Amino acid sequence: MSEYKGLMVFAEQHEGRIHPVSYELLGKGTEIAQKLGIEVSSVLLGSEMGDEINELFYYGAEKVYYFDNPVLADFDLLNYKHNLVRLVNEVKPETVLVGATHLGRSLGPRVACALATGLTADCTALEVGDEGNLIQIRPAFSGNIFAHIRTTTRPQMATVRYKVMQKLDRDASRTGEIVRKDADIIDSVLKIVSKESAGGVNIAEADVVVCGGRGLKCAADFALMEELAAALGGVVGCTRPIVDDGWISKQHQVGFSGNTVKPRLYVAAGVSGSPQHLAGMRDSDVILAINADPSAPIFKVADYGIVGDLYEVIPRLAAEARQRS
Numbered sequence: 467m468s469e470y471k472g473l474m475v476f477a478e479q480h481e482g483r484i485h486p487v488s489y490e491l492l493g494k495g496t497e498i499a500q501k502l503g504i505e506v507s508s509v510l511l512g513s514e515m516g517d518e519i520n521e522l523f524y525y526g527a528e529k530v531y532y533f534d535n536p537v538l539a540d541f542d543l544l545n546y547k548h549n550l551v552r553l554v555n556e557v558k559p560e561t562v563l564v565g566a567t568h569l570g571r572s573l574g575p576r577v578a579c580a581l582a583t584g585l586t587a588d589c590t591a592l593e594v595g596d597e598g599n600l601i602q603i604r605p606a607f608s609g610n611i612f613a614h615i616r617t618t619t620r621p622q623m624a625t626v627r628y629k630v631m632q633k634l635d636r637d638a639s640r641t642g643e644i645v646r647k648d649a650d651i652i653d654s655v656l657k658i659v660s661k662e663s664a665g666g667v668n669i670a671e672a673d674v675v676v677c678g679g680r681g682l683k684c685a686a687d688f689a690l691m692e693e694l695a696a697a698l699g700g701v702v703g704c705t706r707p708i709v710d711d712g713w714i715s716k717q718h719q720v721g722f723s724g725n726t727v728k729p730r731l732y733v734a735a736g737v738s739g740s741p742q743h744l745a746g747m748r749d750s751d752v753i754l755a756i757n758a759d760p761s762a763p764i765f766k767v768a769d770y771g772i773v774g775d776l777y778e779v780i781p782r783l784a785a786e787a788r789q790r791s
């Protein structure tokens with residue numbers, strides 16, 4: 467096991483732009499590496515990434531392994547996996563971190579399987595344990611406990627949720643070494659015929675999230691949330707039962723099995739505050755809760771609370787916000 471050294475972050479890119487989860491992983495990776503006195507590297511697969519590569523240095527990478535090939539411009543699972551496995555076998559990092567995005571959740575386990583090592587999925591915290599082992603922490607049993615997991619094989623692999631780690635401040639004076647690697651391109655089942663935008667919201671990036679829960683009586687009443695979100699320049703979120711009932715798509719769901727959000731303002735209306743919901747929003751800067759029940763658990767994490775009927779409170783808040791904008 468001693469032949470494995472260093473920490474490697476998989477840098478995810480879409481259309482030539484690096485996903486911010488990669489910077490968050492570099493931030494955490496730097497903290498861990500400083501404790502252990504090891505190097506933080508990053509691996510990027512893409513095509514003609516240009517100056518974007520430097521962003522990885524600005525956010526903490528000391529070395530970037532870069533595979534440049536037109537086939538790697540878009541996420542081609544077989545080729546990404548094949549080349550990542552080759553690199554890990556060559557460089558032998560002790561730890562490999564991957565964002566728990568759609569792409570990372572698809573890629574990470576396949577790479578771990580090919581390397582015959584363990585992977586902890588969807589981590590929300592990482593610590594350094596005895597003998598420098600990575601302690602991988604993730605919610606378990608429906609989010610009621612946090613499991614602390616240690617991998618006995620190497621490399622130690624984890625996928626980590628977006629918006630749970632802190633990235634370093636961007637420092638354009640940081641530099642590092644780019645190690646260009648030749649991609650070994652294999653026959654792939656992926657053929658991109660045309661590209662279309664999926665549209666929709668990016669709730670994880672929103673500054674303001676207005677979340678509706680089961681305090682709403684019917685799907686049509688969700689318009690109240692949309693009205694307040696529009697007045698505040700934000701997007702709507704929801705609890706899981708709202709998605710289960712088909713009122714709104716899953717991309718709006720906040721919580722353990724949905725999105726993690728960290729907006730400047732989170733408004734929770736008719737939301738009880740289950741542990742599974744809190745797991746996705748408790749780190750918001752300011753939380754405003756509106757609930758008819760003064761003993762609702764959401765008030766324990768709220769910065770401001772209004773005990774009242776959301777059907778009265780939300781239209782008044784929306785009117786006030788519109789007047790001030």
Ligand SMILES: Cc1cc2nc3c(=O)[nH]c(=O)nc-3n(C[C@H](O)[C@H](O)[C@H](O)COP(=O)(O)OP(=O)(O)OC[C@H]3O[C@@H](n4cnc5c(N)ncnc54)[C@H](O)[C@@H]3O)c2cc1C
Pocket residue numbers: 608609678679680681682704705706707708719720721722723724725735736737738739740741742743746756757758759762774775776777
């Ligand atoms: C494995 C697993 C994963 C899960 N993942 C998630 C997840 O990702 N996200 C998530 O949200 N949940 C998740 N859940 C579900 C979770 O356990 C709760 O059931 C859910 O969060 C409750 O949603 P709610 O707060 O909308 O509903 P409720 O708990 O029913 O709360 C409704 C609240 O509305 C209030 N209310 C009622 N009428 C009004 C009114 N007129 N005005 C103001 N307030 C009113 C009530 O007082 C109550 O507090 C998960 C569960 C499991 C088992």
